[in-house]
Amino acid sequence: MFDVNKSMQTVQMNLIPNDVSVRAETPLHHVDLATIATQGAQDRNIKIQELALLDHLVLRGHADNAALTTGIQSVMGVSLPINLQSVEKEGQVIRWISPDEWLITTPHGTGFALEQQLRNAISTHCAVVNVSGGQTVITVEGAGTEEMLRKCTPYDIHISNMPVGKVVTSLFGKAQAVIRRTGEQQFEVVIRRSFSDYCWLWLQDSCREFGFTVKL
Template identity: 45%
Template sequence: MSDVTVEAMEGKVVTNQLPTGAIVGESPLHHSDLASIAEKGPQQGGVHFHERKLKGLLTLRCTPSVEQLSLIESLLGVALPMQPLTSVTADAISVRWMSPDEWLIIVDGEQAFELETRFQEKFSGHYALVNISGGTTIFEVSGSHVVDMLKKSTPVDLHASEFPVGKVVSTVFAKSGATICRLADEKFELVVRRSFADYLWLWIQDASREYGLVVKA
């Protein structure tokens, strides 16, 4: 077994789940051929949509001690956001607070296994780090009417005073759910589940119609 790495320290398995070589992964919106829409579709509009696909997404569960917190910081390269509904966004890694003992970590697709391995090797105590990259995708929505579109979709208050840049909430989105993070005044990140991605993409197209939707490659 040379091509699959399996380690069983701490009584857990960590597996590289990505193939090597030429096999290309297909994101949940692969069938929509967003690249063509980006090229041939409208270039002007109040809502911009981009699928940040094939990223590495991991769920970290733990109730960290002070020592574990600094260890996690050294493993991630950023400190774990401990304030509810906050996040950290850096070049190589983003961390979203999900619940008192849960964080969502976003890295490049190939980095997920490396991070899992690092934790497996260095971290001790009760925790779980679960790769959910295949089960999720990221929608980046932006534009002058992005807040209007989101107001049709989610009951959360998106006013800058209540939802500043960096805030993150996991909440109802249409009849599904999303983890919403504000990246800039008019730019949001939605982390959604694979199986609901098509429904949510349809919903966003519909909710954006009156403002004009621009798909970005």
């Protein structure tokens, strides 16, 4: 008989090579943030940082399936977030994307182990896919961040509508982005690789009136 668990174990492959001779480039590689970080005044209000080369996993499954929720709980020590919520623990973040989809980010190099653990722990029908190469995370913080981000998205990001921990997939300029509030004046934006240049230019332009510093 076809054993789902067994077949999943046999096809597991680390999509992120451990081989250091393979150079990893973030979607914002061409922007050369390291050089920008050294330029201009360092005391600007808005601080931008790319959380480069995190491992991104997309988890799909039915939220009302107890085997899925207990599997996540046992591996990650947190429960799956409900609508528009996110949870964070020890550098791992789970973001709600849709009723049957979550985005998990974990520090560079830990994604494959987590993927294996999840597949082994979740005994029910689900999918765990490594999408690390397709997107990157930018954090924006400092006085004026909320005001600046209002120019980027039509979503109402006022703290009364978007408290800390809330995550929405909405527009960033004309591109799609997953926006999460991590503090009163602190946000985190997940952008797609193909839109990364556009989003970076848009962000840079939005920050012009406030001034910004790139953190490494």
